[in-house]
Amino acid sequence: MIPVTASDLGIELSDTSSHGLYKWLLASFLIGKRIRSTVAVETYRSLVDRHGLDTPAKLARCSHQQLVVWLGLAGYARYDQSTARRLHALGAGLSSDLDAQLSVLRQGLIDLPTFERWLLSFEGIGIKTLEIFMREAAALLDNERL
Numbered sequence: 001m002i003p004v005t006a007s008d009l010g011i012e013l014s015d016t017s018s019h020g021l022y023k024w025l026l027a028s029f030l031i032g033k034r035i036r037s038t039v040a041v042e043t044y045r046s047l048v049d050r051h052g053l054d055t056p057a058k059l060a061r062c063s064h065q066q067l068v069v070w071l072g073l074a075g076y077a078r079y080d081q082s083t084a085r086r087l088h089a090l091g092a093g094l095s096s097d098l099d100a101q102l103s104v105l106r107q108g109l110i111d112l113p114t115f116e117r118w119l120l121s122f123e124g125i126g127i128k129t130l131e132i133f134m135r136e137a138a139a140l141l142d143n144e145r146l
Helices: 020-031 039-048 056-061 065-071 075-105 113-121 127-144
Strands: none
Touching: 020 039, 020 075, 020 127, 039 065, 056 075, 065 075, 075 113, 113 127
């Protein structure tokens, strides 16, 4: 199976105005679970394209029940309750800390492994999700430190 890429989803990672890194992390979060990639992609498209959760703050403001409904409609029903809870926490954490983490990374105050450990601190982001995310984000994040 060919891996899903950010460009497959219309995500421009370097476009900070459209929250490219957040969108790719959200997609990686969904793709990294034990679920068919087609369902994960459909769920991403549903959350971002159809329901407008295109920023961490919008994800954080979404209710648990609304996330459960949207996950279920997209076919992510098996893990809808736990995924909704984790997505809400991810949105809240990214909303408050992503820009600050990227800023200190750009300034060289933290290194890429430290940033990765921060991502791994979110429930639902494990090694597989991090691997998917960094497959495309690593070059951009490493270049931002120069």
